Amino acid sequence: xxxxxxxxxAVEILARGGLxxxxxxxxxxxxxxxxxxxxxxxxxxxxxxxxxxxxxVHLASTAQLEQWCVDVPDQAILLAAMFWPGPLTMVLKRAxxxxxxxxxGQDTIAVRIPSHPVARKxxxxxxxxxxxxxxxxxxRISPTSAEDVRAEFANEVMVLDGGxxxxxxxxxxxxxxxxxxxxxxxxxxxxxxxxxxxxxIESGSGGEHHAPRVPGDLPSHxxxxxPVQLVESSLLQETVAKLSSDGRNPGVLILSGEVVTDAxxxxxxxxxxxxxxxxALYKNLRIMDGNAEVDVIVIERPPSNxxxxxxxxxxxxxxxxxxxxxxxxxxxxx
Ligand code: TXA
Ligand code: MG
Numbered sequence: 001x002x003x004x005x006x007x008x009x010a011v012e013i014l015a016r017g018g019l020x021x022x023x024x025x026x027x028x029x030x031x032x033x034x035x036x037x038x039x040x041x042x043x044x045x046x047x048x049x050x051x052x053x054x055x056x057v058h059l060a061s062t063a064q065l066e067q068w069c070v071d072v073p074d075q076a077i078l079l080a081a082m083f084w085p086g087p088l089t090m091v092l093k094r095a096x097x098x099x100x101x102x103x104x105g106q107d108t109i110a111v112r113i114p115s116h117p118v119a120r121k122x123x124x125x126x127x128x129x130x131x132x133x134x135x136x137x138x139x140r141i142s143p144t145s146a147e148d149v150r151a152e153f154a155n156e157v158m159v160l161d162g163g164x165x166x167x168x169x170x171x172x173x174x175x176x177x178x179x180x181x182x183x184x185x186x187x188x189x190x191x192x193x194x195x196x197x198x199x200x201i202e203s204g205s206g207g208e209h210h211a212p213r214v215p216g217d218l219p220s221h222x223x224x225x226x227p228v229q230l231v232e233s234s235l236l237q238e239t240v241a242k243l244s245s246d247g248r249n250p251g252v253l254i255l256s257g258e259v260v261t262d263a264x265x266x267x268x269x270x271x272x273x274x275x276x277x278x279x280a281l282y283k284n285l286r287i288m289d290g291n292a293e294v295d296v297i298v299i300e301r302p303p304s305n306x307x308x309x310x311x312x313x314x315x316x317x318x319x320x321x322x323x324x325x326x327x328x329x330x331x332x333x334x
Pocket of ligand 1: 027028056087089103132134169170173
């Protein structure tokens, strides 16, 4: 765990407009003072992210909400009580004075109270909101350890180390800015759990609700550098054999140890538990991407039940199958 001195140093850096990478329970964030337009500009510049792309503001407590949002519906208060601190982001109507630099010019703002103890210490000590997209360069895999962040940004920013991220994929994003609540990005807080909490949340698209403009649908969307194929369990063996006989070197992510492929060392058994799978996903994609022996990544398609929705979303994006995903929000790589 990071020392009080290091947290204080991070606070000083943020206070003078600098950037600090910090752990959250989902993925590492690259943070800037959310009230400082110049700091936000340097954040976008370092990430290589288009300025039209909105960022999540991380808060220490719900008392800070009024600084960022207006017309907060009861549903948001309820979800905050149930899921914060935790891996849920809410899109709400933005308060006057919230910078366009954060919202991409939209009239909404995304907010989240993370649960990771280092993130909480940092947010409490800083006392203001911290704008933080995932700490990867635009279009790359989100980092789930301090060393992943250092691999992206070497010595360009201070990196607070909080170990491996327990959730491992980005937060669930729900839009509560008007109309019916709508999941914009699936995450490990399931739509089902939110539905139960709200008991009448409307799922999917449609209705009179107009989705906010979110430029998460850019063509250069996140993918590992190597091509990714998402394959049904029943076709896995034959796909790997075919690739190998074509002279390719597949790296294979399977669900459990039961499927036999001859991918040797470049074969990783993930997990039949979605929580464990999510925890391990980005780490293993990075490992496959960095393995010189591998030139194509073959992934066994996970089950299609709701517990796997967030993972299926990220895998489908990694495989570049744009037609298959809810394209409102970039699930990752942003
Ligand atoms: O788990 C997470 O959410 C991580 C950690 C660091 O908190 N953050 C993260 O941030 O994934 P980022 O910027 O990589 O992804 C945030 C997503 C983007 O796709 C962005 O378009 C969407 O949130 N977003 C941000 N503000 C929004 C808004 N006002 N309306 C709709 N979508 C918004
Ligand atoms: Mg991102």
